[in-house]
Amino acid sequence: xxxxSCNVKQKLRxxxxxxxxxxxxxxxxxxxxxxxxxxxxxxxxLQRCGKSCRLRxxxxxxxxxxxxxxxxxxxxxxxxxxxxxxNRWAQIxxxxxxxxxxxxxxxxxxxxxxxxxxxxIDPNTHKPLRENQENCTNKNSMLQIPHLNxxxxxxxxxxxxxxxxxxxQLTETSSEDQFVSKQVFDFLFNPNEYSSxxxxxxxxxVRPYDHHQSExxxxxxxxxxxxxxxxxxxxxxxxxxxxxxxxxxxxxxxICSNQNTARIRMKGMSEHSEDLSWDVxxxxxxxxxxxxxxxxxxxxxxxxxxxxxxSNYPLSSLTEELSGANLDDFQQI
DNA sequence: AAACATCGCAACCGCTCCAAC
DNA sequence: CGTTGGAGCGGTTGCGATGTT
Numbered sequence: 159x160x161x162x163s164c165n166v167k168q169k170l171r172x173x174x175x176x177x178x179x180x181x182x183x184x185x186x187x188x189x190x191x192x193x194x195x196x197x198x199x200x201x202x203x204l205q206r207c208g209k210s211c212r213l214r215x216x217x218x219x220x221x222x223x224x225x226x227x228x229x230x231x232x233x234x235x236x237x238x239x240x241x242x243x244x245n246r247w248a249q250i251x252x253x254x255x256x257x258x259x260x261x262x263x264x265x266x267x268x269x270x271x272x273x274x275x276x277x278x279i280d281p282n283t284h285k286p287l288r289e290n291q292e293n294c295t296n297k298n299s300m301l302q303i304p305h306l307n308x309x310x311x312x313x314x315x316x317x318x319x320x321x322x323x324x325x326x327q328l329t330e331t332s333s334e335d336q337f338v339s340k341q342v343f344d345f346l347f348n349p350n351e352y353s354s355x356x357x358x359x360x361x362x363x364v365r366p367y368d369h370h371q372s373e374x375x376x377x378x379x380x381x382x383x384x385x386x387x388x389x390x391x392x393x394x395x396x397x398x399x400x401x402x403x404x405x406x407x408x409x410x411x412x413i414c415s416n417q418n419t420a421r422i423r424m425k426g427m428s429e430h431s432e433d434l435s436w437d438v439x440x441x442x443x444x445x446x447x448x449x450x451x452x453x454x455x456x457x458x459x460x461x462x463x464x465x466x467x468x469s470n471y472p473l474s475s476l477t478e479e480l481s482g483a484n485l486d487d488f489q490q491i
Numbered sequence: 492a493a494a495c496a497t498c499g500c501a502a503c504c505g506c507t508c509c510a511a512c
Numbered sequence: 513c514g515t516t517g518g519a520g521c522g523g524t525t526g527c528g529a530t531g532t533t
Contacts, residue, residue, distance in 0.1 A: 174501070213502065218501075264501085
């Protein structure tokens with residue numbers, strides 16, 4: 159693979175950018191726009207590599223950057239997104255307008271990680287530290303997957319899709335039935351009932367879908383990740399700010415049992431538009447449909463052809479991606 | 492006031508992905 | 513289908529700022 163290190167060519171400046179360099183880069187980009195980064199240094203009269211120029215623009219000079227401290231809301235969102243996405247900083251940044259992946263990564267490593275640790279939450283798993291320790295002392299329990307061995311049931315769920323209007327209203331546009339394998343269904347909707355290894359798998363499952371997220375038509379799509387994220391936040395918004403610990407500690411279920419409302423903020427809806435709400439007890443099925451809606455939309459955009467998209471991603475094949483893990487190692491509960 | 496430790500941020504490095512050829 | 517090179521990502525490093533002794 160062609161290595162294009164900035165070290166290859168001599169005389170390229172490294173280290174901090176001077177105001178003069180910033181000025182050159184800024185005026186070039188504002189005049190010409192972003193094209194080929196590799197040609198930027200030459201055309202802008204900079205002794206830097208294109209990669210360095212790109213980084214400087216993206217992380218510092220871009221006019222749409224927010225700057226300043228992270229708000230409490232941003233902090234909460236980062237934690238929740240990290241719970242679902244892991245260290246996928248670029249994807250997390252895509253959900254936070256004006257913030258860069260580098261900025262969020264730094265904020266996480268320097269501040270949020272410690273904050274969570276103080277609260278007794280493992281920043282990697284987002285589970286209580288004590289619970290993790292207990293899990294570690296019982297290796298067998300960490301490798302249990304319910305419904306996995308030899309099960310080939312399908313789940314019949316209704317697939318619905320919606321348009322998000324400019325005014326924030328949702329209009330149902332179609333309805334059709336779909337099947338999804340039970341093992342995948344269970345796993346997708348109850349990830350917290352699985353071990354940390356499986357959560358890693360879960361992230362692998364999410365990945366095929368969410369990397370398209372930035373390309374979604376804002377008016378049509380619903381975030382699979384967002385939906386999962388907001389499931390994690392199923393808590394009364396009025397006391398959300400102080401409830402992160404209790405939220406985490408109830409993670410053995412994907413629904414907080416002491417709450418009666420589940421909320422999903424749809425991608426494309428404004429911050430202030432009202433969240434969709436469900437009465438958890440009575441309308442769980444509706445809630446569960448949403449992640450599948452996203453998958454369905456993804457299919458339409460990309461690779462759906464067979465009519466049973468989820469069967470293309472059985473857990474059995476994903477387990478192979480875990481180092482040393484084998485489906486036979488897992489036990490049914 | 493000086494030395495040392497810690498923190499936070501900007502930038503770099505090495506890797507993967509992917510389009511073009 | 514293999515190769516190449518650009519773009520982008522995440523982990524890591526280095527350094528200035530700030531805090532502590």
